[in-house]
Amino acid sequence: MLIDTHCHMDFAAFDSDRNAVISQCRQLGVEQLICPGVSPQQWPKLDALAKRYEGVAYAVGIHPWFISSLADTPQAFSLAQYDDQLKNIVAGQLRCVAIGECGLDAKIDVPLALQQEVLEWHCHQAQALQLPLIVHCVKAHNEMLQCLNNFPEVKGVIHAFSGSIELAENYWQRGFLLGVGGTITYERASKTRSSLSAMPLESLLLETDAPDMPLQGQQGHRNSPVNLVAIAQQLAQLRGISVEAVAEATSRNAKGLFGRLS
Numbered sequence: 001m002l003i004d005t006h007c008h009m010d011f012a013a014f015d016s017d018r019n020a021v022i023s024q025c026r027q028l029g030v031e032q033l034i035c036p037g038v039s040p041q042q043w044p045k046l047d048a049l050a051k052r053y054e055g056v057a058y059a060v061g062i063h064p065w066f067i068s069s070l071a072d073t074p075q076a077f078s079l080a081q082y083d084d085q086l087k088n089i090v091a092g093q094l095r096c097v098a099i100g101e102c103g104l105d106a107k108i109d110v111p112l113a114l115q116q117e118v119l120e121w122h123c124h125q126a127q128a129l130q131l132p133l134i135v136h137c138v139k140a141h142n143e144m145l146q147c148l149n150n151f152p153e154v155k156g157v158i159h160a161f162s163g164s165i166e167l168a169e170n171y172w173q174r175g176f177l178l179g180v181g182g183t184i185t186y187e188r189a190s191k192t193r194s195s196l197s198a199m200p201l202e203s204l205l206l207e208t209d210a211p212d213m214p215l216q217g218q219q220g221h222r223n224s225p226v227n228l229v230a231i232a233q234q235l236a237q238l239r240g241i242s243v244e245a246v247a248e249a250t251s252r253n254a255k256g257l258f259g260r261l262s
């Protein structure tokens with residue numbers, strides 16, 4: 001059994017064939033899908049998806065790319081308005097298994113200070129509700145680690161991890177797992193490949209980030225959670241172990257982190 005810990009099945013990219021993709025996943029042994037939240041407007045759609053499809057779970061959060069869609073100016077941005085909505089979802093729906101995705105992205109136009117404020121709000125929610133955090137981090141790892149250090153009880157996953165073994169170890173020591181995605185199928189990603197091969201198997205989760213992050217050879221095409229099988233095979237090959245061992249360990253890790261899954 002495999003668990004895709006990060007795919008966006010609610011996105012419009014799957015509107016035409018969502019049933020088919022999810023049933024193909026089941027046939028291939030990709031039995032659980034975790035769909036992260038990206039904005040409060042979209043949270044109800046995730047809830048509907050989890051009610052409709054067995055094996056679909058979700059998270060509630062505000063992705064840094066979606067911050068600018070919530071307010072015209074940073075001054076007009078108030079997070080408190082979402083407190084109750086988030087709390088009610090978590091209390092009422094056990095298939096809501098995490099807070100996120102949230103994080104810091106130095107490549108976008110939103111001021112980093114505003115992104116940090118939004119990230120801290122998610123950390124507070126994760127701490128108060130005792131749920132893991134799904135983190136998106138691009139070129140802002142120092143700031144991310146600084147923030148996480150203020151919330152020692154909060155655990156989670158660094159989604160689509162890419163970076164050095166030192167960085168991977170920093171997160172792992174903080175109680176964060178590393179999301180292994182399509183990046184490892186690219187030969188040029190040698191640094192990420194070697195850090196993810198050297199980290200303990202207990203520190204890894206599998207994910208596709210579908211419809212984004214296509215595998216090598218599929219650039220320009222929609223990614224699908226079906227490709228989780230190929231990611232598991234690639235990780236097994238890099239580590240010199242069987243794909244069954246990868247599946248068994250990463251599913252156990254996912255159920256350990258996302259306690260509501262099992």
Ligand SMILES: [Zn+2]
Pocket residue numbers: 006008036101209
């Ligand atoms: Zn994502």
